[in-house]
Amino acid sequence: MAEFLLKSDIAEIAQRLGEASRDFSGKTVLLTGGRGFLGRYFMDVFAYLNEHVLEQPCRLVALDNLITAGKEGAEVPDLPNVTFVNHDVIEPFQWEGPLHYVIHAAGIASPFYYRAYPLETLEVAVRGTRNMLELAQCHQARFTFFSSSEIYGDPDPKHVPTQESYRGNVSAQGPRACYDESKRVGETLCYIFHEKHGTATNTIRPFNVFGPGMQETDYRVLPNFANRIKASQPLNIYGSGNQTRTFCYITDAMVGFLLVILRGVPGEPYNIGNPKPEISMLELVKRIESVLGRKVAHNIIEYPDSYPADEPNRRCPDIRKARLQLKFEPSVDLNEGLRRFLTWADKVYTGEA
Numbered sequence: 001m002a003e004f005l006l007k008s009d010i011a012e013i014a015q016r017l018g019e020a021s022r023d024f025s026g027k028t029v030l031l032t033g034g035r036g037f038l039g040r041y042f043m044d045v046f047a048y049l050n051e052h053v054l055e056q057p058c059r060l061v062a063l064d065n066l067i068t069a070g071k072e073g074a075e076v077p078d079l080p081n082v083t084f085v086n087h088d089v090i091e092p093f094q095w096e097g098p099l100h101y102v103i104h105a106a107g108i109a110s111p112f113y114y115r116a117y118p119l120e121t122l123e124v125a126v127r128g129t130r131n132m133l134e135l136a137q138c139h140q141a142r143f144t145f146f147s148s149s150e151i152y153g154d155p156d157p158k159h160v161p162t163q164e165s166y167r168g169n170v171s172a173q174g175p176r177a178c179y180d181e182s183k184r185v186g187e188t189l190c191y192i193f194h195e196k197h198g199t200a201t202n203t204i205r206p207f208n209v210f211g212p213g214m215q216e217t218d219y220r221v222l223p224n225f226a227n228r229i230k231a232s233q234p235l236n237i238y239g240s241g242n243q244t245r246t247f248c249y250i251t252d253a254m255v256g257f258l259l260v261i262l263r264g265v266p267g268e269p270y271n272i273g274n275p276k277p278e279i280s281m282l283e284l285v286k287r288i289e290s291v292l293g294r295k296v297a298h299n300i301i302e303y304p305d306s307y308p309a310d311e312p313n314r315r316c317p318d319i320r321k322a323r324l325q326l327k328f329e330p331s332v333d334l335n336e337g338l339r340r341f342l343t344w345a346d347k348v349y350t351g352e353a
């Protein structure tokens with residue numbers, strides 16, 4: 001059986017976090033979306049810190065209603081000091097013990113799924129965020145909301161790379177609005193709790209994170225491509241193929257997320273991603289070919305009905321704020337990240353999604 005997440009990646013995250021991680025010693029952390037792609041990394045990183053780094057264990061309470069967690073997410077490992085609760089965060093959650101950090105990562109993140117579950121997508125980011133903020137306020141815990149780079153919508157090219165201060169070009173209507181607009185409201189809720197109640201809130205705007213552990217049925221671009229490669233089928237590129245993205249390998253992203261959770265300036269949003277390179281989907285196929293050392297057949301096709309139209313033309317983060325304030329520095333280049341992900345997917349994926 002192949003490893004589901006790479007042990008070497010978990011150790012790399014803990015080692016790169018260094019002394020900062022000791023703040024978690026003896027603390028209690030509530031994590032929502034604990035069985036999603038990022039949530040499973042958090043669970044494994046906390047388990048690793050407890051075993052190898054912290055003097056006093058950190059207790060992790062992970063919530064998830066498993067709506068998009070897939071079969072890997074539903075298999076909850078039995079880890080010391082980690083408690084899993086099957087809970088829908090649209091409902092309030094009662095917690096009587098101490099609580100020091102709330103990480104709200106529950107969400108419906110894949111465009112395929114938010115097309116299928118628009119109301120659930122909206123509510124987890126609005127009602128779910130409010131419920132978790134109230135819990136953080138009541139316990140005076142630090143609160144981190146996983147927003148998205150999608151809050152920038154389709155940015156004016158003058159604002160690419162995009163700074164946190166850019167206000168966005170987002171539609172309140174259409175198939176992407178349930179995700180983009182609800183993340184914007186989630187950020188507004190954080191702002192209100194910070195201003196009105198003094199809650200130490202941060203928002204994180206991740207830019208296309210990828211790596212081992214992405215479900216075969218996730219339907220974001222890289223798992224889609226890896227699945228088609230495994231099935232020896234041509235890759236499908238939607239639209240023109242000229243739309244650009246940046247891709248941040250999971251170990252870089254997790255270090256950035258944890259630095260925000262531990263050291264973010266209260267009230268502030270942070271872009272977390274890897275600004276280099278900003279590449280088109282056609283160039284991404286070329287990168288994959290260079291990593292695999294062979295040609296990969298691909299087709300340029302119309303957007304399927306299952307995929308929300310109006311995708312942004314460009315996406316690239318300006319990460320100077322996280323660099324300056326948190327010493328965040330991505331260090332895994334795209335080819336190396338693709339090599340780790342594709343090698344893993346080749347062992348784990350079935351090619352049947």
Ligand SMILES: NC(=O)c1ccc[n+]([C@@H]2O[C@H](COP(=O)([O-])OP(=O)(O)OC[C@H]3O[C@@H](n4cnc5c(N)ncnc54)[C@H](O)[C@@H]3O)[C@@H](O)[C@H]2O)c1
Nearest residue numbers: 033035036037038065066067068088089106107109146209
């Ligand atoms: N991974 C990325 O590149 C990326 C980019 C931008 C934003 N984000 C945001 O980061 C967060 C985590 O992303 P991910 O990639 O792990 O997503 P994911 O879809 O893999 O995991 C999200 C988890 O949240 C759970 N969930 C959804 N609604 C819930 C509810 N009402 N109650 C409890 N659990 C619920 C799902 O079952 C799933 O396990 C999400 O909020 C996402 O919007 C991620």
